[in-house]
Amino acid sequence: MKTLKITFLSLAAVALLAFAxxxxxxxxxxxxxxxxxxxAAEADNYNALKLRAxxxxxxxxxxxxxxxxxxAQTIRTDDHDxxxxxxxxLVELGDYPAAVKAAQTMVDLRPESxxxxxxxxxxxxxxxxxxxxxxxxxxxxxxxxxxxxGLAWYRTQLGNELxxxxxxxxxxxxxxxxxxxxxDHALALEGKARARKAAGDLKAAIAIYxxxxxxxxxxxxxxxxYTELGDATAAEAEYQKFETLERENAVVERSxxxxxNFWLDHDRNLPEAxxxxxxxxxxxxxxxxxDSLAWALFKNGxxxxxxxxxxEALRTGTTDARxxxxxxxxxSHPQITQN
Amino acid sequence: MRNALAGRIVFSFLLIALILTLTLSPNIPNSSASSHxxxxxxxxxxxxxxxxxxxxxxxxxGRSGFVTIIANWIPFQEPSGGPHFxxxxxxxxxxIYIDNTGDGVEDVIYQFRFKTKFKNGNSILGxxxxxxxxxxxxxxxxxxxxxxxxxxxxxxxxxxTRIDPHTGKAGVVIAKDLLTPPNNIGERTTPNYETALAQxxxxxxxxxxxxxxxxxxxxxxxxxxxxxxTLKLKSIGAIDGVDSTAGFNVNTIAIEVPIxxxxxxxxxxxxxxxxxxxxxxxxxxxxxxxxxxxxxIFEEPLTLGPSQQVSRLGSPxxxxxxxxLNLKDAFNRSRPADGSQFAQFVTNPQLAVLLSAAYGIxxxxxxxxxxxxxFATGIPVNSVTGPNFTTFLSDGKPxxxxxxxxxxxxxxxxxxxxxxxGDFAGFPNGRRVFDDVVDIALRAVAGGxxxxxxxxISPNNxxxxxxxxxxxxxxxxxxxxxTPQSGNSTLGSPHDHHTINALPALP
Numbered sequence: 001m002k003t004l005k006i007t008f009l010s011l012a013a014v015a016l017l018a019f020a021x022x023x024x025x026x027x028x029x030x031x032x033x034x035x036x037x038x039x040a041a042e043a044d045n046y047n048a049l050k051l052r053a054x055x056x057x058x059x060x061x062x063x064x065x066x067x068x069x070x071x072a073q074t075i076r077t078d079d080h081d082x083x084x085x086x087x088x089x090l091v092e093l094g095d096y097p098a099a100v101k102a103a104q105t106m107v108d109l110r111p112e113s114x115x116x117x118x119x120x121x122x123x124x125x126x127x128x129x130x131x132x133x134x135x136x137x138x139x140x141x142x143x144x145x146x147x148x149x150g151l152a153w154y155r156t157q158l159g160n161e162l163x164x165x166x167x168x169x170x171x172x173x174x175x176x177x178x179x180x181x182x183x184d185h186a187l188a189l190e191g192k193a194r195a196r197k198a199a200g201d202l203k204a205a206i207a208i209y210x211x212x213x214x215x216x217x218x219x220x221x222x223x224x225x226y227t228e229l230g231d232a233t234a235a236e237a238e239y240q241k242f243e244t245l246e247r248e249n250a251v252v253e254r255s256x257x258x259x260x261n262f263w264l265d266h267d268r269n270l271p272e273a274x275x276x277x278x279x280x281x282x283x284x285x286x287x288x289x290x291d292s293l294a295w296a297l298f299k300n301g302x303x304x305x306x307x308x309x310x311x312e313a314l315r316t317g318t319t320d321a322r323x324x325x326x327x328x329x330x331x332s333h334p335q336i337t338q339n
Numbered sequence: 340m341r342n343a344l345a346g347r348i349v350f351s352f353l354l355i356a357l358i359l360t361l362t363l364s365p366n367i368p369n370s371s372a373s374s375h376x377x378x379x380x381x382x383x384x385x386x387x388x389x390x391x392x393x394x395x396x397x398x399x400x401g402r403s404g405f406v407t408i409i410a411n412w413i414p415f416q417e418p419s420g421g422p423h424f425x426x427x428x429x430x431x432x433x434x435i436y437i438d439n440t441g442d443g444v445e446d447v448i449y450q451f452r453f454k455t456k457f458k459n460g461n462s463i464l465g466x467x468x469x470x471x472x473x474x475x476x477x478x479x480x481x482x483x484x485x486x487x488x489x490x491x492x493x494x495x496x497x498x499x500t501r502i503d504p505h506t507g508k509a510g511v512v513i514a515k516d517l518l519t520p521p522n523n524i525g526e527r528t529t530p531n532y533e534t535a536l537a538q539x540x541x542x543x544x545x546x547x548x549x550x551x552x553x554x555x556x557x558x559x560x561x562x563x564x565x566x567x568x569t570l571k572l573k574s575i576g577a578i579d580g581v582d583s584t585a586g587f588n589v590n591t592i593a594i595e596v597p598i599x600x601x602x603x604x605x606x607x608x609x610x611x612x613x614x615x616x617x618x619x620x621x622x623x624x625x626x627x628x629x630x631x632x633x634x635x636i637f638e639e640p641l642t643l644g645p646s647q648q649v650s651r652l653g654s655p656x657x658x659x660x661x662x663x664l665n666l667k668d669a670f671n672r673s674r675p676a677d678g679s680q681f682a683q684f685v686t687n688p689q690l691a692v693l694l695s696a697a698y699g700i701x702x703x704x705x706x707x708x709x710x711x712x713x714f715a716t717g718i719p720v721n722s723v724t725g726p727n728f729t730t731f732l733s734d735g736k737p738x739x740x741x742x743x744x745x746x747x748x749x750x751x752x753x754x755x756x757x758x759x760x761g762d763f764a765g766f767p768n769g770r771r772v773f774d775d776v777v778d779i780a781l782r783a784v785a786g787g788x789x790x791x792x793x794x795x796i797s798p799n800n801x802x803x804x805x806x807x808x809x810x811x812x813x814x815x816x817x818x819x820x821x822t823p824q825s826g827n828s829t830l831g832s833p834h835d836h837h838t839i840n841a842l843p844a845l846p
Contacts (some may be wrong), residue, residue: 046665079668080571110648110668111626112384119631119807132635142626144383145423171359270687 053085061256062092063286080109087118094285096125096316107221113139113154124161125287127317133161143318152182159191163209186212195223204231216245220262239266255280257292264295274300287313291323294330303335347820354468379600386428387624389652390414390589390673391559392435392741394620395771396764397595399816405548405603406745407817408435408449409593409772410652414557416522416588418659422465424522425554425590426495427453429624431669435591439603443676443738448502450510451552451592453519455497457815459818467528481530486518486539488581495516495519497552499544517542519553523588540672548596549817555591556811556821558585559655560773564806566777570697572804575818579807588826592622593818595644598745608746610727616747617717617732619740620769621653621675630810648672653741654714654767655776660690660784661714675738678715682737685710690784694802700794703786703794712790713767713783715743724758724788730768743769755845759800772819772846778803809845 005234056065067088072082083106090099103122107115112291120135136158143151159174172195178188193208206225212218223238242262250256263273277296280289296308310327318324394763412433417426427433436445459470470489471477483491494557497517502510523532540549562580565572572580600606601618608616628644638840650659650671661684662670670681687705694701703709712718715737717730731743750764755775757765761780766774767783782788787800811821 027817076665100631107631108628108647109672110384110649111628112387112649116629119629125634126632128633135629138430138629141429142384142386143421144385145413146385146417146426147383 008220045074049075049084050079050085053082053089057085057088059252060092062089065089066093069155074117080106080110080115083109084114084118085173087184091121091125092284092286094287094289096122113142113144113150117154120161124164125140125316125318127319129165129319133158133165136161147171147183148182152178152185155181156185156188156191159188159195163198163281168195171195172199184211186215190217190221192195193218197225214245216258218248219245220258254283254332257289260292260296264292264299267299268297270299287316287318287320287323291320291326296324298326298330298333303330303333307329343469344374360635362525369604374638375520384649385413385415387431387622387626388412388414388650389622391651391655392620392622393819394597394618394743394784396740396743396745396747396749397767397817398771398819402595402817404598404607405595406598406618406743407593407595407819408620409591409818409820410435411559411589411591412624414587415584416554416590416658417522417555418586418588418824418828419636420522421524421826422754423493424466424524426455426493427451427497427519427552427736428464429455429495429589431624433594433723435594436621436623436624438732438740439601439602439615440619440734441617441619441732441738442734443619443678443736443740444673446603447502448510449594449596450496450500450502451497452500453497453552455495458489458492458494466491466493467524480527480661482528483521483524484530486520486536491521494521495552497698499550501600501655513544513546514542514550517550517552517688522554523823524827525825527827532825537822544596546597546600547817548594548600550595551593553589553591554588554823554824555818556809557587557589558811559584560775560806560809560810561777562806565804570693571685581802581846582806582810588795588823589820591818591820593820594815602745611746612727613746617730617742617744617839618620619653619675619717619732619738619742621740623648624650636778648674653739655741655770656780657739658778661685663689675740678732678737678739680713681739681775685714685739691786693782694785698798698802699786700799701794702784702799703791707841709786709788709790710783711737716741718767718790721790722752724763728763728768739769742767747748751845756765759783760846765829770815773809775807775845777806808842810842812842 002003033208036145048181053068053072055070066086067081067334069085070091072079076082083102087102087106091100092097095201099124103115103118109118116135116139120132120139123135124132127237136154140151140154140158143250144194145151151310153179155174159171159178162171162174172192175192175195178197179192182188186321189208194285196208197205202225206222209218209222209225214310219238219242223235223242225240226235236265243259246262247259250259257280259272263269264329277293281293294313295307297309307330310330313323314327360405366800369831381545390411391411393407395407397403397405397407410433412427413425425711432450434451437447438444441445459468463767465564467483469477469482469726471478472479476491482488486494497519498512499514499517500510500685501513518540521529523529529536529780537553541552560582561584562572565580565584579834599605602608602615604615607616619633621806625646625648627646628642631647632734635763639667647673651673653675658667658670662681664682666681673680686707688707688710691702691707694700701744716733718724718728720726720729728744728747730744747768750762752762753771753773754762755773757774757779758767765771766776766779781802781804782800785799785802786794787796787802789795809821813819813821
């Protein structure tokens, strides 16, 4: 069964830039609050800590971001923005129970788009796709209509969740709405491409990906599409592009995750893939990193270890197709079934 | 608001950090999964953030027995905000609270809940869509000629509930299924906007009052650039500031109710110093909490929990100019009953220090009991304003609310400077749509009022932002705020708000 799962990416840069713009009628920077005032020096440090945490999240330095955000909380505890940073960091590090608690605190302090979006993602991670859709609908409804980029982001995520449910037409409506709101929104374009592919319109999907020049993910998607169409030469050209671009991305993202998965899926550089997957796992234990390591172990013949690791990848009850496919293959391997 | 440069920077960053997962075959999906998904942490929530609250004795002819309360949301609306334009949020609870006992706790509540209908969900357009033309049953122009027009594609209806918390009951629905007018989109889409659409959205209530909810012109006039450029006001005393809100619209809820529905006695007060003459008003917005994870598989996915107050607003400019940055969220979540925690910012306001530094003027020393009276307790009967003026409503503790003495009639010669202009019917006795609250607040904080005689001298009592009127005329009838700016104006450059001039200064 073909399913599509998208995940995504950082708008922390947006938040950073937004902090640079003074908000007029809503009282300036939203830096949170405390029952009693703090001296000016602490307030300055608090703002600096928040900004630092945002930057660290953007740079995928999740452990550092968590520490910085927690340090900010030693000064003030009821800033829902910082609870959002903590939620994000915990999700990426794979501490889901703590992430759920942090997200609940965030939404209790201030139920609005940014907190609803986190609720949605956590529900999705825990296999509750319908709940994820409902929460993201709330996020879309509550989104700032003047923040076109943010609104486009929420609509795109809603489209992604709808696509996860197999609701292609509804998903495409959201991607189109996102693109109407913010022209050429990168994630919305990708979503639209995947929706077109899911609808069987490979030609349209290819056309969209071709517009995304310089995108590693678009190159990978094109490679897969050309493979499906039987054009191995064109596919390999795109795969080469992907590898080149993704090697650069990996440095920025501090993760070889996508390159690892590509190598594993195409049976390339298997030992190197395993070494890098282990390194990624040392830094973070989210279910997708666990899945990559499980797959790497499996492809390198270490079946028992792969079985243990895939169980870890399934610990939240995710319905992610890739993870569940891997689990099926790993757990049905003759080496295990003989045991 | 992000500018174009910021958008390009962010877009590039997005491309770098982009992650995609594809599943192409039933066997071995060959793409990567999640890396880092981080939703926006920008917390502007204009759909729920209050911008202004007004309360005044109605001045429309024949309406002297009524009080009008207006509350605004969704500021700085660019009129050409298509395709969906600006609507209230269906998931938000909008409320107006009234305290008539002085303890900072609401005694009367008016609740407003909205619901959007989508007539043609397949339209690529939003609020307005040529549904009839597409069916061959109507023309493109004029498009929307009534509130029930089939081409008004996304109308909102709303319900008004009045609650008396003391009864412990859920409240009485005093109006339901009322329609909001569409935004003022343009001459082709919403022609004759004021008469054909906006006025038709003014409904009568069973108590003889009126209600309206929808887009209006932004009536709050202020030189934001000057004020927030560290008080680089265009001038002190002269009229050459730039109205930064000119050309923008806002969403308004307006309700007019009989005086007796608001007072603690349930009657019309005998006079301005009667114990039931003063009420305190503030507007509140709340959103419902939700559970992160469902508790059981049988639980509805969208289990909405208790409401969380996310915004409140009584007197103008308190959250902007008095409450420090790090406490603004706390203020928004708080109630007037909890006002003591913010008292120090009124008794010793930073703004006074800034005005002194900016202009080298002497300001009254702390504690500023004069400001406490204006913003937190109301002004008691005193020798300055005489025996027939008071806005005092307090149990002895500070409660920030917009206070109105309902027994003081509208002024025959209103002054935009309200009390400071000798007009007892103006701010800080309530707030009318045309009151120049910026100049009044600046002068009050600078000590340029009769309540602080030592500093009631120039320039303290002439300071201002140089903007003395709105850019669009106010109405002389309910809902008093002007016709919203057209989304497709033919008058000059509709998008260059700085070329829009204010009307002649109000007296």
